[in-house]
Amino acid sequence: MNGGGKVVCVTGASGYIASWIVKLLLLRGYSVRATVRNPTDTAKTEHLLALEGAKERLKLFKADLLEECSFEQAIEGCDAVFHTASPVKFIVTDPQTELIDPAVKGTINVLNTCKKTSSVKRVILTSSTAAVLIRQPPLGPNDVVDETFFSDPSYCMETKFWYPLSKTLAENAAWQFAKDNGMDMIVIVPGFIIGPLLQPTLNHSVELIVDIINGKNPFHSINYRFVDVRDVALAHVKALETPSANGRYIMDGPSMTIYDIKETMRKLFPDLCIADTKEEVDEMKEYIYKAYVDKVKSLGVELTPPESILRDTIISLKEKCLL
Template sequence: MNKLSLHSKTKKREMNGQGKVVCVTGASGYIASWIVKLLLLRGYTVKGTVRDPTDPKQTEHLLALDGAKESLKLFQADLLEECSFDQAIEGCDAVFHTASPVKFTVTDPQTELIDPALKGTINVLNACKNADSVKRVIVTSSTAAVLVREPPLGPNDVVDETFFSDPTTCMETKFWYPLSKTLAENAAWKFAKGNGIDMVAVNPGFTIGPLLQPILNFSVEIIVDILNGKNPFNSRYYRFVDVRDVALAHIKALETPSANGRYIIDGPSMTIDDIKEILRELFPDLCLADMNGDSEMNEMNYKVCVEKVKNLGVEFTPLKSSLRDTVISLQEKCLI
């Protein structure tokens, strides 16, 4: 049974959200769209925020989801605009804050990444503080807020939820995206603790799997690059986690009363050669371009403990299934 049919069974079996209203910020995003889909299947009423409700690329795939007609309402909101999220969050039982720019190449990191991530998070949490109805906030962070440290992680290191990226190291290495996620998550914990907000953070790694949105997102673009013979991070090792597992982890973080703190969700370490081999096996007709510069590849490897997220009831999709479903989705959307 594939993952999608598992989720369709969820529709009949688990209606935990009946009568509950939740908000998803940045609802048109890759992970957020799957969170919205699963919430609707579980019977929640969803209030989603998007930057531009008149842009079909941000809204059409959401409005086409099962249950959207009855249970999804979209609101305009801007991360940098104070009080922008108040209307969407008012009356909600819980909030999933996923909205944050994802890019690794920027010309102005402060404007393009840090301000939207940091100020946006505080704007959303402020709205949660002012809404008496909100019982829990789930913040989408990233392993980018976990892994950038000095000295760098090595093969004997076991990464868990106690690991935080070091902002100074991020700045010195010009790792602007990890810096934005680290500053935003640190600020979120400080604000939540100072204002009595029950907050949980989910820290996914590179996320792949089928796309609901019509445009290519950053993490799935890594697979497109590999298909095209590129090694985007010049790395020998990659880890990928399935978007459906990441979305479910967010929802389990809401539905499990004892859920607390951070939850790292990431896949096993695979070499770039192993990933290419799986892709060749799955899609023999796809012409996988050869890569150059293998001898120069970054060797960084480490272990990741994912027991905490497994204890929420999240079962991991095998990488082979994720890669297959990713490529099929890319083909269907004419993105490769």
């Protein structure tokens, strides 16, 4: 039991990645304080309360990203904090209110509480390759993306890439805060996450797989890269448990075309009815690059191959009647 006796907080705990982080932490013997917006909403909390070890070592707390002191109770007495809470939306009418404020202000609210809580030794933040890839000139096939790459906020604004903008601004603000306050912070930077679901409802990233099966291609992209939610959760926990862990950790899978994805799904599930994609593809948005993932492997995280991730995602979607 790595976490025996240690108390940690996970923000946005009912979310896709966070639920897996909570599951892993409980299995490793940690006591977990999980923040959710509404602890009485069983659709959001039931899957957490059903986890192994939850009865003994999981406590739910109500907290809201935009309420300044709302994380104090949950973080009090914690050894470490995992901040995963941030809205994921790709279509927004008011980017500032819907994405940027909760991402940036929410992150600073949580970090502020961590700073004031003397027991907190390390903070692990969830970012996204959206905070890495959006830059001018665009990335090409010879570019090797590593932890030094950041998206360009002014280019994100120009192109109205609001989600990447929210993730970039939040991560930039977090690094500035950590530097100014001498905080031990680690940032996990995953690509497009799929894999089995613990929560009962479909989340934005896994919805892509359902869309592809139904003949849609919501991102109008030919190429996709997937990273397994279980690998991402493990990287978060290893970032806490590895004393020498530092800085950012990029996690991304190999590039697969939408045609490869369908071919793989047909091979794995011959009975699955996969519609033909009739949608336009936007060549402008194609990001072909190489990703350097050796740093995250140094934490002892092996990345699951895309075929296995696709298989486990579809099995999970079937089990949850979401297909």
